[in-house]
Amino acid sequence: MTQAVAPQETAQHGLTAHSDGDWANRVPVQTRSERPKSTDVADFAEVTGREAVWKYTPVAKLDALLNGRLDGGRLPVSVSEIAGVTAEWVSRDDARIGRAGTPEERGAAAAWSAFGEAHVVTVSSEEPVTAVVTRDALDAAPRAAHTVIEAAAHAQGLVILENAGSAQLSENVEIVVGDGAKLTVVSVQQWNDDAIHLASHYATVGRDASLTHIVVSLGGGVVRLNPSIHLDHEGANGEALGAYFADAGQHLEHQVYMDHDAPHTRSRVTYKGALQGEGAHTVWIGDVLIRNNATGTDSYEQNRNLVLTEGTRADSIPNLEIETGDIEGAGHASATGRFDDEHIFYLQSRGISAEEARRLVVRGFLFEVIARIGDAATEERLHAAVEAELADSAR
Template sequence: MTEAVAEKQTAQHGLVAHSDGDWANRVPVQTRSERPKSTNVADFAPVTGREAVWKYTPVAKLDALLNGELDGGRLPVSVGEAPGVSSEWIARDDARIGRAGIPEERAAAAAWSAFSEAHLLRVASEEKVTAVVSRSGLDASPRAAHTVIEAAPHSEALIILENSGSAQLSENVEIVVGDGAKLTVVSVQQWADDAIHLASHYATVGRDASLVHIVVSLGGGVVRLNPSIHLDHEGANGEALGAYFADAGQHLEHQVYLDHDAPHTRSRVTYKGALQGEGAHTVWIGDVLIRNSATGTDSYEQNRNLVLSEGTRADSIPNLEIETGDIAGAGHASATGRFDDEHIFYLRSRGISEEEARKLVVRGFLLEVIAQIGDPATEERLQAAVEAELGESPTALGGA
């Protein structure tokens, strides 16, 4: 076909070529697996907010992290002592960086381009240990960070990342789970109200290994945390759990990706959120890909949102892509709604006030996820944080 004929056919279909490339022949990315990847921020176009990956996010608030100069120096980090868990800073060209995954969008690529050293946590204990990593005092300057969590073969640990205070932070977290290892990683967001936190978590799970990834987002002005779990070895197990509570004006976003790329892998995704107050906005997008190589896969994802007052918005989008018919099972579910009147009636019939009954329902709704952490002190602290959230707006609860 000559160039003249091609231009004529393009015009017939109402398309006009522009100077920014041969856009008329470009096919938009339809699935998560097709997204371009790069560690170089220059490979990603500036974010407009119209892109599929950004269209639910208040991008105007993220300009410093998307387009500005980021401080990639060491973060103020405190690591609790735990036998068999080591902590060190490694150079950005270390071979242990880049094993779990690389960015699919501009914010993660900007953070990857800017960091100078990565914080490496290595687990070697075959008896379960718990290590708490606290990060606070970051102030409001735009920063980039990179963390690598590595679980040696047949090791077992619980790693808790606690975030608090003010911050403008964009980061990448890599999780490498060795063969036969059992690792739980918990990311807790209790930022100050003015904080902005963008995070991409990437995980690769070894043969017959297990990763439980738990997100608890309670604080921060804008929190966008996207975990990608790659089940790329036979018998790998991945669980992605999340609990979040959005108040007035708060944006909490989670985009979860489970990539089944080996036989007999298993995944479970459960995210639960509550919203109260004018302008509270939550976003959950769950992508599950079962590749042709992932025969015998067993997968299920679900998202539940509980609306406590008027003026809130919960976006919930589950996606399931299956490339093979030889699977054990796959499914997804999503629901957003108000209180179950039967639950409230039952509790009130037992002498509990309506306000307290509503609080009890919310506690049980969120604590189902928090109770999976496995560290009593952290669970108790987060339960108290949920109690505080509920105590801030009794009028809204009573009117839901």
């Protein structure tokens, strides 16, 4: 009698599992939504730098934030006093914590495990208001932080997170946008050259609500800021914008996730960066997921990098996953290059020097994003910071 042979298990993409170990479970996660999630750092293995989410990051410089003991006490922070905006510290078991997202990697989980209290900023005004949250008095001690920014239903507001000075900071920022609300959140990184900053931003956007998320990274030794925007209510709109300028030896990284999980949602992603100096390194990874239930989605993402000198590196990786064919449209684009010679020639033909022509091109390139902030004082200060970067490159 012939003995029946059990069929071999088949892993993803039709590959056959070997008998020597749990091969099928070692296949890398191919879909962003399938990544393991946890608020407990113990659920994540130590980072080696070979993981998909860490392979572009100088992980050796992050050891204190990934593996060390983090101070989870209150950060020294100030918030502008504006009618219609409140700020308070709450315990980590407050019901407002954990609504916008969950860590997908060890750095964010370490910060979540360590924080003692969360800083909650609530926008309740139905007329447009602006609040500035300043963190510029930190020190070099490794810290963990948790911030919640919430816009009540039909509220309108602009919240600016100002980061400056020295720091070793790992943080999670939750953004909750109520139904019909319009919220802009801006995170500005003007840290000192020795600063290390890991940040994961999670957002959930309500029905017919709109979130504009803007990142401006100009300072810091290592900055890794990853926004995840979940359009999980019908008619939600999300825009993710970024501008960054990397100098010699500086690492600026942004991994953007736009998750369409409801019908008739819309998203736009635009990140633009400039690089100059030996060892300047930028990383942009853009993930867009259009789920099966997200019919009528309209989505587009793009990343542009302008290389100003030799010796720089810009990694740019757009990813688009579509699980339904019933959409308005979706696309992505990525480009990295030097100055457009035609633009330079045109400006020189108008009597502008080659050096000034290059400065004008870079200004226009980055200011397109900075001009979307909507606060004149912040925009003017960032314009001056970019000018200072350009002046350094001309020396």
